[in-house]
Amino acid sequence: MSSSAFAVRFEAAGWKSESTRFERNIATSESKWVKWSIIGVALSFFTLFLLMPLLAVFVEALRKGFGVYFAALVEAEALHAIQLTLIAAAISVPLNLVFGVAAAWAIAKFDFRGKQLLITLIDLPFSVSPVIVGLCYVLVFGANGWFGAWLIEHDMKVIFAVPGIVLASVFVTFPFVARELIPLMQAQGREEEEAAIVLGANGWQAFWYVTLPNIKWGLLYGVILCNARAMGEFGAVSVVSGKIRGETNTMPLHVEILYNEYQFAAAFAVASLLALLALVTLVIKTLVEHRVEQALKQSTEGVPS
Amino acid sequence: MSIQVHNIQKRFGSFTALDNVSLDFPSGELVALLGPSGCGKTTLLRIIAGLEQADAGNVLLDGEDASATHVRERQVGFVFQHYALFKHMTVFDNVAFGMRMKPRNVRPGEAQIKKKVHDLLNLVQLDWLADRFPAQLSGGQRQRIALARALAVEPRVLLLDEPFGALDAKVRKELRRWLRKLHDELHITSIFVTHDQEEALEVADRVVLMDHGKVEQVGTPEEVYGHPATPFVYGFLGSVNLFHGRIDENQVRVGEDAVPHDNRVLSQGSEVYAFARPHELEIVTDPTSTAGIKAKVNRVLSFGVSARVELDGVNGATGQHFEVEIEQARVKELALVAGQIVRLLPSRLKVFERSDAGLGVRR
Numbered sequence: 153m154s155s156s157a158f159a160v161r162f163e164a165a166g167w168k169s170e171s172t173r174f175e176r177n178i179a180t181s182e183s184k185w186v187k188w189s190i191i192g193v194a195l196s197f198f199t200l201f202l203l204m205p206l207l208a209v210f211v212e213a214l215r216k217g218f219g220v221y222f223a224a225l226v227e228a229e230a231l232h233a234i235q236l237t238l239i240a241a242a243i244s245v246p247l248n249l250v251f252g253v254a255a256a257w258a259i260a261k262f263d264f265r266g267k268q269l270l271i272t273l274i275d276l277p278f279s280v281s282p283v284i285v286g287l288c289y290v291l292v293f294g295a296n297g298w299f300g301a302w303l304i305e306h307d308m309k310v311i312f313a314v315p316g317i318v319l320a321s322v323f324v325t326f327p328f329v330a331r332e333l334i335p336l337m338q339a340q341g342r343e344e345e346e347a348a349i350v351l352g353a354n355g356w357q358a359f360w361y362v363t364l365p366n367i368k369w370g371l372l373y374g375v376i377l378c379n380a381r382a383m384g385e386f387g388a389v390s391v392v393s394g395k396i397r398g399e400t401n402t403m404p405l406h407v408e409i410l411y412n413e414y415q416f417a418a419a420f421a422v423a424s425l426l427a428l429l430a431l432v433t434l435v436i437k438t439l440v441e442h443r444v445e446q447a448l449k450q451s452t453e454g455v456p457s
Numbered sequence: 458m459s460i461q462v463h464n465i466q467k468r469f470g471s472f473t474a475l476d477n478v479s480l481d482f483p484s485g486e487l488v489a490l491l492g493p494s495g496c497g498k499t500t501l502l503r504i505i506a507g508l509e510q511a512d513a514g515n516v517l518l519d520g521e522d523a524s525a526t527h528v529r530e531r532q533v534g535f536v537f538q539h540y541a542l543f544k545h546m547t548v549f550d551n552v553a554f555g556m557r558m559k560p561r562n563v564r565p566g567e568a569q570i571k572k573k574v575h576d577l578l579n580l581v582q583l584d585w586l587a588d589r590f591p592a593q594l595s596g597g598q599r600q601r602i603a604l605a606r607a608l609a610v611e612p613r614v615l616l617l618d619e620p621f622g623a624l625d626a627k628v629r630k631e632l633r634r635w636l637r638k639l640h641d642e643l644h645i646t647s648i649f650v651t652h653d654q655e656e657a658l659e660v661a662d663r664v665v666l667m668d669h670g671k672v673e674q675v676g677t678p679e680e681v682y683g684h685p686a687t688p689f690v691y692g693f694l695g696s697v698n699l700f701h702g703r704i705d706e707n708q709v710r711v712g713e714d715a716v717p718h719d720n721r722v723l724s725q726g727s728e729v730y731a732f733a734r735p736h737e738l739e740i741v742t743d744p745t746s747t748a749g750i751k752a753k754v755n756r757v758l759s760f761g762v763s764a765r766v767e768l769d770g771v772n773g774a775t776g777q778h779f780e781v782e783i784e785q786a787r788v789k790e791l792a793l794v795a796g797q798i799v800r801l802l803p804s805r806l807k808v809f810e811r812s813d814a815g816l817g818v819r820r
Contacts, residue, residue: 343541346508349528350535351555351610361554365545 209427213420224410224418225425229398233406233422236317240389240402241382244321248378252329253371257363259330260337261345271334277326285323286391289316312394317402320388325378332374333367336444340366369443376440380433384426458519458613458646459484460505465514467500467670474500475511476670482648487640489661490650493693497670498650499538502616505648506535518614534612534645538619540603542591548602549574549587555610577605580639597628601635608643617649621656633660654694658682666690688809691732698738698779698801700731700750701811709808713772714750718806728811733803735782740766741800742791749800752779754793764788771798 181187214221224230255274259267277285291297293310303310310316344366348358364371386404393400395409403426410419460482467475474497482488490498503509505516507528516523523531543551552574556565565573578584581601591599600620607615620636621629637660640647651657657664658678666673666681666689674686685691692699702711704723709716709731716731723729741749752768755778759765763782770777779801793799 343537343539344543347535347537347541347543347606348554348558350506350508350533351558351606352529353554353558354529357558361558362543365543 206427209420209424212416213424215420216417220417221421221424224415224421227418229401230406230418230422232398233401233403234425236314236401237383237403239314240317240321241379243318244325244382245375245379247322248325248329249371249375251326252331252333252374252378253367255330256333256337256367257359259334260340261342261363274327274330277324282320282324282385282387282389283391286320286388289319289323289388289392293319311392312396312400314400316392317389317400320392321382321385324385324388325382328378328381329371329374332370332377336367336370337363369440369446373437373440373444376433376437380430383429459517460614460646460648461517461520462501462505463515463517465501465504465516466512467497467504467509468512473670475504478514478667478670478672480665480672480675482646484646485644486662487637487647487649487660489657489664490648490667491654491657491664491693492652492667492673494652496667498652498667499618501667502618502648502650505614506533506616507531508535532610532613534607534610534615536600536603536607536615536617536620538622540591540599542599542603542606544591546590547587548578548583548589548591548594551591551602552577552606552609554606573609577609578602580608581605595628596624597632600624600632604636604639612645615645615647617647619650619652621653622651629656636660658694666693668693685807688730688732691807691809696735696780698733698735698781698803699777700733702729702731703727704729704808709806711750712775714800716749716801716803716806718808723808723810730809730811731803732807732809733805735765735780736763737803737805738779738781739802739804740781740783740791740793741802742793742797743800744798746800749802750779752799752801754795754797754799756795757788757793759785759788766793768799768801 348362407423465478556570674690702709751772756767766781768779
């Protein structure tokens with residue numbers, strides 16, 4: 153009697169743990185053919201459009217052997233393109249880091265007139281085609297643009313030079329950090345900062361000791377995305393750079409030029425570097441994402457509505 | 458330190474949070490700001506702390522106008538409703554925060570900070586939690602750490618926003634008693650906000666009742682409970698039975714029925730609200746009786762020390778619900794059954810003249 157009661161309880165416990173898996177519960181799952189055809193469609197889509205191109209890059213890059221692969225990477229023009237890409241990222245990422253934190257801080261912790269407008273403006277680079285962005289810079293800073301004459305007078309070059317590339321990169325990567333931080337900071341609210349101020353902290357102390365530790369993972373996530381975009385940007389940079397070999401070519405532009413000259417192995421070799429960068433970024437992003445989720449959970453936990 | 462607020466006015470858009478509020482909080486007292494949500498009590502607390510700016514009026518701390526003083530120079534301790542502990546810091550670092558943020562020339566040494574933090578943690582009886590993070594604490598523990606953190610900067614005033622609001626009933630009751638004891642030891646001027654009348658009456662030296670941005674009554678718990686000054690206070694503190702009626706000589710006429718009253722100030726024919734607490738109503742089962750309000754017994758809840766009888770008004774008071782508290786023995790004696798028609802006769806009736814402003818009674 154007692155053993156059967158135990159078995160029943162045991163079974164009940166087993167059923168309970170099973171029921172937590174929604175897709176295994178007969179009462180909530182679809183029939184087999186629906187399930188497998190959906191999974192099949194999704195997997196083939198994923199393979200065809202994501203996995204195959206990624207593999208193709210590496211296969212094509214190594215088609216003519218490692219010798220050609222490395223030769224294409226250490227060639228002077230390729231090295232210069234890599235260097236320029238790194239410079240553009242090294243300038244635009246910190247700039248947007250500072251801007252993003254400042255904007256998110258202002259939007260999440262203060263109420264002011266025009267807040268909604270600011271939020272909309274931050275999203276502008278997402279909604280405008282990068283080519284148009286490049287054109288705008290050409291119109292403003294180009295030889296025949298608004299400031300063109302003044303720039304020539306003072307012997308400064310923006311378009312078809314490094315400053316133009318940096319400007320374009322800054323513009324297209326503008327929203328990443330801010331967009332990542334605004335929801336996080338809004339979820340965290342103002343109470344902790346208020347507590348810090350009441351306890352005698354000044355604004356800077358409250359930011360440094362209270363706000364920043366709370367957003368660090370979100371911030372890192374934003375920076376990673378921002379960096380990936382800064383290095384990979386093609387459209388806007390393509391318009392303002394002028395594609396002068398060994399001078400204003402970034403990695404994506406260099407890849408395009410090589411490809412157009414039928415140097416496929418070299419083009420794919422440089423492209424594989426970008427792809428590798430993307431993969432590393434994704435791995436870091438996944439790790440960071442996990443921490444961000446935890447931070448978000450913590451900020452809402454224990455706070456009844 | 459004493460706190461005075463003079464003619465505080467605060468609006469949020471078209472909503473008036475505080476309407477010309479003037480109050481005096483004497484030194485060393487524990488005062489409760491009590492009222493329904495949206496009555497402006499938290500806003501008033503935040504204005505005193507300096508976290509919110511009044512549209513008009515002054516806050517006087519120790520007789521000095523503090524309106525232009527920055528929050529960090531007001532020397533107030535503020536305990537937030539959801540504690541607002543710093544999640545990424547240990548309990549120790551949370552409590553030490555205020556001392557560590559002081560300008561270098563007045564900042565105590567690390568050894569001194571350590572001693573002070575442990576003293577405070579001992580005061581709130583949680584020294585053993587010093588190395589934990591806030592996420593590892595229970596609600597009651599978090600609340601006490603928040604209090605220790607607020608006390609660490611030696612505030613002249615302690616302000617608590619719904620200090621027990623987020624806790625379960627049992628812990629709440631414990632912490633209430635504990636807060637009262639702590640206040641008796643420290644004697645620091647304290648104001649706490651609550652919507653729980655029991656909490657306010659039990660803990661505070663004085664209670665300030667607020668509604669719709671206005672102060673309704675100020676007094677000791679005995680005063681406000683025993684002698685409510687307004688219909689709102691009467692309705693807000695404890696359960697109450699309400700009759701809408703008209704003065705007819707020494708009676709309040711409710712529809713076809715009437716109850717006697719002894720208020721001599723009210724003029725003949727004026728519209729009134731009449732209140733009686735559940736224990737102030739007597740149930741009359743005699744069908745020939747004509748005094749009192751006719752009602753139908755709905756339910757008899759005869760558990761606990763005294764029984765509760767729920768009734769629905771039938772004649773003049775149709776659609777109204779009444780609650781009567783009587784002794785268990787009396788229930789047996791009357792042999793009440795559901796559906797029975799009885800009359801309700803108040804032994805004590807508080808009558809207020811009906812004003813056009815309406816009645817803010819919420820239960």
